[in-house]
Amino acid sequence: MSKDRLTHPSQVAERVLRSAGRPCVAIVEETHEVDVRFANNTITTDGVRADRRVTAILTEPAGVPGGPGRAGVARRSGEVDVDELVAEAGAAAGTADDAAPLVVGDADADFDAAPALTGLDRLSPVVRSLAAAFSRARDARTVLSGFAEHSVTTTYLASSTGLRRRYVQPAGALQLVGRRDGASAWAGVGSADFVDVELEPLEEQVRRGLGWSARHVEVAPGRHEVLLPPGAVADLMIFLVDAASGRESEEGRTVFSKAGGATRVGEPLTPLGFDLWSDPEERGLECAPFLATSVSSADVSVFDNGLPLRRTDWLRAGRLERLRYHRAGAERSGTAAAAPAGNLSLALPGAAGTLEDLIAATERGLLLTCLWYIREVDPKTLLLTGLTRDGVYVVEDGEVVAATSNFRFNESPLDVLARSTHATSTARCYAREGGSWMNRTAMPALRVPDWNMSTVSQAV
């Protein structure tokens, strides 16, 4: 991006507010992103991108809970004509069901600081390692594929009520897949700054998985004891929290609904006392401490932009603690607002050990690597379907003894938590499917005694 010729994001935000001349929120998000993709032991694509999105949210009047507020949202990229943007937002304004007074607050001291940057140099060490890894892979008749990415998004949020917030969100990930002799293995890691990311540990994980696949045994579909690594648990918990809409639960259409418009808040859902929470200050998973959104939904509101985000417990000691509400919805329902944050953690207080300890304590079970193509089948039970991917291993008497085929599963993440018999300590992990939009997760590994493998998949 020709950053020297672009108006500073904070100035753009101020111009939007001035142009609007009425209750308004301006959000400027500047993202710098680099990536390298590889497959078949060669780099295939690469990219350097610079993006800026400017959002104007006009409200009229200031918004009264339950009152006939109005909101209009327009978003453009690049160096925008602020007056045109504001005019579009005005034209898009309509009666808003989620109207609430705009959030009031102070100005961050660094609001006028420049956007943060990243560059290809961030990925260069991994790219250099790849050349050698490809050579080793060819020698071992292995084919490597994967993706390395790093981005930094700087968000500037300003409101006509005096709020000036700025946050720098770095995010990165490296994924590696190895394929050999009809078997595959995967390893992935999430990172904030990518400086802690090295290819070799992932290469070792992939090598270990392919080694386990040297022996293959057939396992029939059905209910099996399963060991879920933290990344697989993360993919399930992302779905669980996504379903935790307060309004939709009151409407009777989620797994958290009770007859008569009530919800299951307060109800014990898991015999083991799991905690499931989001916290912008979670160490190693830090994310924006305020809400910034350009789209209203059943439970997230553009009127709530700038709302401070703190730890929100979705489950506490196994009980459903909270559902997602915007402020207007929370007031209507007589509860507290709860907005989504950019991380998710699950823990069983007092749990210890690692996945390796779980394997060692397993008489017979299936160790999964990751889950894929997960989709909701039935919202009543939050039944999900999906596939195991890149390695299902047979564990006998505390050791991995062979690999078996992939399976299609049908399971509900809520039932999985409820039926889990053991959890390890919690560690940062990368969700194979959901990691691209929920980069920051920390989960335990779980033992599920009766996981429903619906059918065998021939896929590798």
Place this chain on the structure above:
Amino acid sequence: MDGPVDDDLLLAVTDAALDAASRAGASHAAVRVERVRTQIVVLRDGRLETAVDDTELGTGVQLVRSGSFGFAGSVFVDAPTAAQLVVEAAGAARVTAPARGQPVVLADEPSHGHVEWASPFRRDPVDVPLPDKVELLHDWSRRLMAAPGIDHVTAYVMAVHEDKYLADLSGTVARQRRVRIHPALEALSVSDAGDFEEMRTLAPPVGMGWEYLEGDGWDFDAELAQLPEHLAEKLRAPSVAAGTYDLVIDPTNLWLTIHESIGHATELDRAMGYEAAFAGTSFATPDGLGVLQYGSPAMQVVGDRTTEHGLATVAIDDEGVAAQSFDIVRDGVLSGYQLDRAIAASQGLGRSNGCAFADSPLHVPIQRMANVSLRPAPGEGPSTEELVAGVDRGIYVVGDKSWSIDMQRYNFQFTGQRFYAIRDGRLEGQVRDVAYQATTTEFWRGMEAVGGRGTYLLAGAFNCGKGQPEQVAAVSHGCPSVLVRAVRVLNTREEAGR
């Protein structure tokens, strides 16, 4: 036709990018300037939930230098930026070159000179004022909410206006405009006991303008009038007995099965392992070309980027290749793949068939899906009722809902909006909790009959994902009703252990 920005600026950007690329020694370079305007309006129970008007404008440069790809994109559109993007793209090509196993070679494509093309539409949906959009969705919502048993209604319309400009070193300069729209309503019915069912309209997304919502191509009035009764029947319907059934599948459901089990499976980049880390690979590997019995002899599948009102229809793809129509499955046998220029060259297949697409000026073009369609039976062909008449014990599947398929496109599971029991050749009313599960080739080999032209529908989706970073593409799939024998049907309540 107007471009994404004014002509003088386009010319300046083109000259700056292509001159810089030539000086940098690029063997191939293309610059794209795109403006993509997306509007989303959502009403919940007749009240506006969200209205967003989003415009993305930017420049992307892709080049091949010393056998290595490089790409750079920016939301800034001017000549200095274009030249800078060439520097960044060349830098990316240089950084990644040492780890590149084989040099990039692109299949030849002649220059197409100056091309202007617009998808057919009468009223640009992004020009329809928001109050008009809200009024129509409100009226539709009100009609549904007035019906007995309807507790909640969500109404939605998404409209896209896409202006793409592409210029490459071969001399192709293309200006293209595509307009598409997708309206949908979903109704919820909750019983006193807390049981509930949802049902969504079947109207597919199309490459048309606002006229679609005014009844050109779909009878929304009729669908809205029937939906409450359909939903009430679904809520009181018996739960299906799991087992093996013959399925008559309506095109409102089958398009998605085609998308997942044929469309993605016949992308050659996947089949060659270039999506192994993300979207996956394919069972339909090139050694099966001309040999693999993909389905029954009734199966004729084409890839087509020229389909009228198709969501993947263009004149020139994002690598400068002219749109084409080509066989994918002929008489049940795998007969072709979807290609971009690099993958076509790598397999010695000659010219690309024009399946490159980037969803944003900030994204590199990758191989994306053409409109992949199943041909109806020749001549008049059977009606859906005639297909049903050929079933002793089966299920008629209508509308798409949940979908999932494995990473080699073998094993899939789909649900739908409505399922009707078939007994002795007649529909017997709805059943629920149905999912059908199969292996791709077994399913298509079991396709005993395809319906005639009268059953044919062009359906599709706006949200097909592929690539890293992930890109989203719109694509259409035309198909008739079909009869498929002996498909495994699951009871989703039982699957959930209930």
